[in-house]
Amino acid sequence: DAGVIQSPRHEVTEMGQEVTLRCKPISGHNSLFWYRQTMMRGLELLIYFNNNVPIDDSGMPEDRFSAKMPNASFSTLKIQPSEPRDSAVYFCASSTGRLLAYNEQFFGPGTRLTVL
Amino acid sequence: DAKTTQPPSMDCAEGRAANLPCNHSTISGNEYVYWYRQIHSQGPQYIIHGLKNNETNEMASLIITEDRKSSTLILPHATLRDTAVYYCIVRARSTGANNLFFGTGTRLTVIP
Numbered sequence: 001d002a003g004v005i006q007s008p009r010h011e012v013t014e015m016g017q018e019v020t021l022r023c024k025p026i027s028g029h030n031s032l033f034w035y036r037q038t039m040m041r042g043l044e045l046l047i048y049f050n051n052n053v054p055i056d057d058s059g060m061p062e063d064r065f066s067a068k069m070p071n072a073s074f075s076t077l078k079i080q081p082s083e084p085r086d087s088a089v090y091f092c093a094s095s096t097g098r099l100l101a102y103n104e105q106f107f108g109p110g111t112r113l114t115v116l
Numbered sequence: 117d118a119k120t121t122q123p124p125s126m127d128c129a130e131g132r133a134a135n136l137p138c139n140h141s142t143i144s145g146n147e148y149v150y151w152y153r154q155i156h157s158q159g160p161q162y163i164i165h166g167l168k169n170n171e172t173n174e175m176a177s178l179i180i181t182e183d184r185k186s187s188t189l190i191l192p193h194a195t196l197r198d199t200a201v202y203y204c205i206v207r208a209r210s211t212g213a214n215n216l217f218f219g220t221g222t223r224l225t226v227i228p
Binding site: 004042043045091093103104105106107108109110 | 148150157158159160161162165205207216218219220
């Protein structure tokens with residue numbers, strides 16, 4: 001089992017540029033979550049999908065952020081345009097989506113984003 | 117969701133049991149206690165969860181008090197690789213559950 005795969009692992013970009021983060025959930029998992037972690041605010045949920053459908057995006061900070069899940073094995077988180085305050089580690093997590101199992105989430109290694 | 121209170125940091129000698137406490141005095145009847153940990157520079161890792169009975173798996177044991185207002189995560193023989201931030205989360209285990217609020221957790225340092 002390869003676990004949750006995220007790419008890139010590190011991204012350095014300049015303010016105003018578009019950034020795309022990618023995630024491949026564990027095969028067979030129906031729920032996918034995007035989190036952001038900073039020293040100031042800790043770990044925050046941005047958005048989560050169930051069966052490829054966005055269920056709750058209330059954590060997305062603003063319109064510059066968007067997320068898609070075109071199929072069960074791939075999701076993207078896009079920031080356009082990026083700003084220095086977006087610098088953080090972005091984690092993707094997945095869970096089986098089975099009844100009563102949403103809270104047992106498996107996290108990827110994260111993408112460390114630095115916006116200059 | 118019920119709030120949790122954890123000590124900010126703890127030390128434990130290698131090979132000894134690490135006992136990490138968590139208070140959740142406002143927990144409601146349908147809420148479970150979940151434990152995650154985050155080793156430096158890695159994603160959080162699910163450890164264990166429970167409702168009211170004590171639970172054990174290959175990683176740890178979870179002891180929940182009879183009134184369910186507090187719990188203790190036990191790592192029976194701590195190793196240096198157990199050094200991490202440990203998060204206690206209380207959450208209803210239902211469909212549509214979404215936001216795991218991780219809080220600040222307890223930073224456990226295992227000392228050689």
